[in-house]
Amino acid sequence: MLLPSFxxxxxxxxxxxxxxxxxxxxxAYLAGGTDLxxxxxxxxxxxxxxxxxxxxxxLSRIRETEAGLAIGAAVxxxxxxxxxxxxxxxxxxxxCCRRVxxxxxxxxxxxxxxxxxxxxxxxxxVALLTLEAGVIAVSPEGxxxxxxxxxxxxxxxxxxxxxxxxxxxxxxxxxxxxxxxYQRLSRRQGMDLATVGVLVASSNGGAPxxxxxxxxxxxxxxxxxxxxxxxxxxxxxxxxxxxxxxARDRCRPITDLRxxxxxxxxxVGVLVAxxxxxxxxxxxxxxxxxGGPGPRTPDPGPQSQGERP
Amino acid sequence: MNQTxxxxxxxxxxxxxxxxxxxxxxxxxxxxxxxxxxEGCNEGECGACLVLLDGRAxxxxxxxxxxxxGREVTTIEGLGHAGDLHPLQAAFLKHAAVQCGFCTPGMIxxxxxxxxxxxxxxxxxxxxxMSGNLCRCTGYRQIIDAVQEAAAAMRGDPAPEAAP
Numbered sequence: 001m002l003l004p005s006f007x008x009x010x011x012x013x014x015x016x017x018x019x020x021x022x023x024x025x026x027x028a029y030l031a032g033g034t035d036l037x038x039x040x041x042x043x044x045x046x047x048x049x050x051x052x053x054x055x056x057x058x059l060s061r062i063r064e065t066e067a068g069l070a071i072g073a074a075v076x077x078x079x080x081x082x083x084x085x086x087x088x089x090x091x092x093x094x095x096c097c098r099r100v101x102x103x104x105x106x107x108x109x110x111x112x113x114x115x116x117x118x119x120x121x122x123x124x125x126v127a128l129l130t131l132e133a134g135v136i137a138v139s140p141e142g143x144x145x146x147x148x149x150x151x152x153x154x155x156x157x158x159x160x161x162x163x164x165x166x167x168x169x170x171x172x173x174x175x176x177x178x179x180x181x182y183q184r185l186s187r188r189q190g191m192d193l194a195t196v197g198v199l200v201a202s203s204n205g206g207a208p209x210x211x212x213x214x215x216x217x218x219x220x221x222x223x224x225x226x227x228x229x230x231x232x233x234x235x236x237x238x239x240x241x242x243x244x245x246x247a248r249d250r251c252r253p254i255t256d257l258r259x260x261x262x263x264x265x266x267x268v269g270v271l272v273a274x275x276x277x278x279x280x281x282x283x284x285x286x287x288x289x290x291g292g293p294g295p296r297t298p299d300p301g302p303q304s305q306g307e308r309p
Numbered sequence: 310m311n312q313t314x315x316x317x318x319x320x321x322x323x324x325x326x327x328x329x330x331x332x333x334x335x336x337x338x339x340x341x342x343x344x345x346x347x348e349g350c351n352e353g354e355c356g357a358c359l360v361l362l363d364g365r366a367x368x369x370x371x372x373x374x375x376x377x378x379g380r381e382v383t384t385i386e387g388l389g390h391a392g393d394l395h396p397l398q399a400a401f402l403k404h405a406a407v408q409c410g411f412c413t414p415g416m417i418x419x420x421x422x423x424x425x426x427x428x429x430x431x432x433x434x435x436x437x438x439m440s441g442n443l444c445r446c447t448g449y450r451q452i453i454d455a456v457q458e459a460a461a462a463m464r465g466d467p468a469p470e471a472a473p
Contacts, residue, residue, distance in 0.1 A: 007310045008329035008375045034371050037332075038352040050329075052376065078365070102441025104359055104366040104419065190440025191354045 003041050010052045014059070014167055017051055018140055021163045024049040029165055031074055032109040034101065035117040059167055062086070067145075068172040070136070073112035073165075077124070078103065080111055089176035092201055096127035096182055102190035112166045115151060118158050119193070121217035125152070126182065126199040129214040129224050131175040139164040152221035177204025178212070181278045183271040187258065193217065195258040196267045198247070200275025208236060213243065213272060218251035218264050225250050228272065240276035244269035314378040318343070319387030327374040334358045334369035336377075337384060345385035345414040349443070356442030357411060359418040360384050366422030368441075385414035388421070397421060400459035401452070408446035416442050420456040428464050432457065 009024065011017035021027045027049035030036060039045040053059055059074040062083050069085055077097040080086055087094055100106055100114060100123045112135065114124045128148040135146050137160060148169075151158050160166070180201030186192040197216030202209040211232035213225045227250070228243040253264035315324045318341060327336055337343045337360065349357035351370045358369040361383035389395035394402070397417045407413050416439065423430055423438035430438070435456050444452065 003330040003332065005310070005328075005330050008312060008373065033373070033376070034353055034368075037371050037373075041351070054376070098437075101353065102356070103438050104356060104368050104422070104441050105353055105371075107362075107365045107367050107422075108371060191356075191443075 003037065004043075004046065006040070006047055007049050008052065009049060010055050013056060014138060014165065017053060017056065017165055018138065018163065020049075020051045021165070022140065024051070027051055027163075029053055031113040032076060033113075034105050034109040035113060035119075053165075065170065067134075068170045068175075070168040070170045071111055073110060073167050073169070075110060077106040077109050077111060077114070081106070086171075090127075090131060090171050091179055092130055092182070092199065093124065093127040093171065096123045096199070099123045099182060099184060099194075105191075111169050115148060115169070116158060116160065116166055118152055118154070118156050118221070120155055120219060120221055121193040121197065122222060123182070123184070123194060123197060123216065125222035126197055126214040126216045128169065128171075129222055130180070130199050130201045130212045131171050131178060133172065133175070134170045135166045136168045136170060137164045137166050145170070149224065154220045178202070179204065179279075180212075181275055183275050183278075184216075185259075185267060185271070193258065196253075196264050196271060198268060198271035198275055200272060200279060202232075202279050208233065211276075213247055213275075215247060215251055215268060217258075218253040218268055220252065223250070225272075232276065237276050237280045240273040241269075243276060244272035247272045312375050312378075314375055316377050316380050316382060318382045319384060329373070329375055331374045332370055333360065333362075333372040333374050333377050333382070336374035337369060337382070343384050343386050346418075347411055347414060349411070349415075354441075354443070355412070356415040356419060356439075359415040359422075359442070361418060361422055364422070364425055366419050383418075383421075385417060388417065395421075396462040397424075397456070397459040400455040400462065404451045404455040404458065406448060406451040406455040408444075408448055412442060412444045412446075416444070416452055420459065423456070424460050424463060428460060430457070430460060 009020050011020055026047050028047040030050040030052045054074045059072040062071050071080055077100055081094045081097040100109055111124055114122050133148045137144055137146055153159055178201045183198045185195045194217045196218055199214045201212045211229045213228045216222045225247045228246040231239045231243050248265050248269035251268050253261040255261045310329050311326045313326050325340055337346055346360050346369050347357035349355035353368040353371040359366050360369045363380050389398050397420050401407055419439050419442050435453050
């Protein structure tokens with residue numbers, strides 16, 4: 001099926017991208033294009049103009065800022081997953097980036113694109129919720145910081161205003177060292193959306209450690225489960241099953257071709273409990289179907305990340 | 310709305326006027342007559358259209374031709390030829406890692422992209438790197454064996470004494 005007709009513009013700076021958007025009718029920003037192009041092809045979205053962001057240098061880098069590690073909106077997931085600072089401080093994001101589609105897709109798809117697409121099943125969203133990340137959004141009115149928690153409004157919907165451009169995703173310094181495992185069920189390992197995704201994480205320091213529980217594909221948006229987190233903070237791993245029950249009660253799944261609402265709800269409980277167990281196990285728990293394809297982080301030790309050259 | 314793009318394809322410079330909505334896959338197949346990369350699903354799920362873009366495996370069906378302006382593209386046609394096969398092509402033949410052949414160009418490009426990054430991949434690494442490539446005849450075992458043997462050949466390791 002052919003792509004519908006559109007015009008293509010290349011922005012060389014954020015300012016130019018905003019100007020182009022303002023003067024071109026029905027325009028959309030183009031980052032990796034791995035969601036946008038299929039949506040155009042299927043008629044789920046229509047745009048007469050695409051504005052390519054990938055030649056904007058300031059969006060193509062990962063940099064340290066006062067707020068944290070800022071990941072440019074045009075950086076492909078594969079580059080994020082191999083960036084030394086991301087690997088050292090934010091292993092959860094590495095794991096989730098490596099679960100999006102498959103590797104060739106990760107060579108194009110971006111973090112900003114994955115969350116701006118606002119799929120309830122976005123794999124990177126659970127990591128960003130857990131890390132309490134924010135996005136920097138710019139428009140002619142100026143710049144604002146939006147928490148990833150506040151970004152999602154529903155399937156395919158964000159709080160971004162028309163023409164507003166996400167330039168960077170910021171991982172706060174305070175979230176460095178959080179570790180855990182992404183428990184993900186899908187019909188096949190590569191190239192399928194999660195049927196259910198559960199990320200259970202704990203803090204690096206502090207006694208007792210703090211916990212976060214984030215869910216994907218079981219509600220209109222990815223979400224955190226605050227009361228399950230509080231229970232785990234209070235009672236630790238022995239509350240794993242009850243934390244799973246709380247998460248199960250908080251999710252609002254639908255039935256679709258990947259699974260029924262009832263199945264998803266039950267699996268949330270199971271996967272939260274597994275995620276908690278994996279936190280304290282000597283090398284995590286190897287769960288068939290929940291393991292990552294290929295080299296990943298089976299346990300949170302920094303030595304176990306299978307560093308590639 | 311047409312735009313002029315200049316890029317290198319398999320080492321050769323190309324300058325063409327292309328419609329903005331033409332995919333890199335259409336450009337390669339229809340304009341340059343390089344039909345090795347295949348159109349399978351056309352939505353980035355099957356890997357039959359993989360090419361290297363500046364050395365990285367990407368889905369050509371999800372890349373616009375205009376996005377390849379100024380870039381370097383390698384397709385399966387840019388590897389070996391009959392009588393002078395690339396080690397990956399030779400290993401795929403030796404291991405019978407081909408049935409109908411539709412997925413093979415994408416499989417080999419995925420493997421090439423992997424081996425550029427990681428010359429000594431574990432079987433897990435190979436499985437992960439190839440997880441975006443579908444083979445409907447089934448035969449992943451042979452494909453994985455072929456990639457690992459090609460990796461050894463490309464590293465210059467001595468050949469195994471006897472094939473299993």
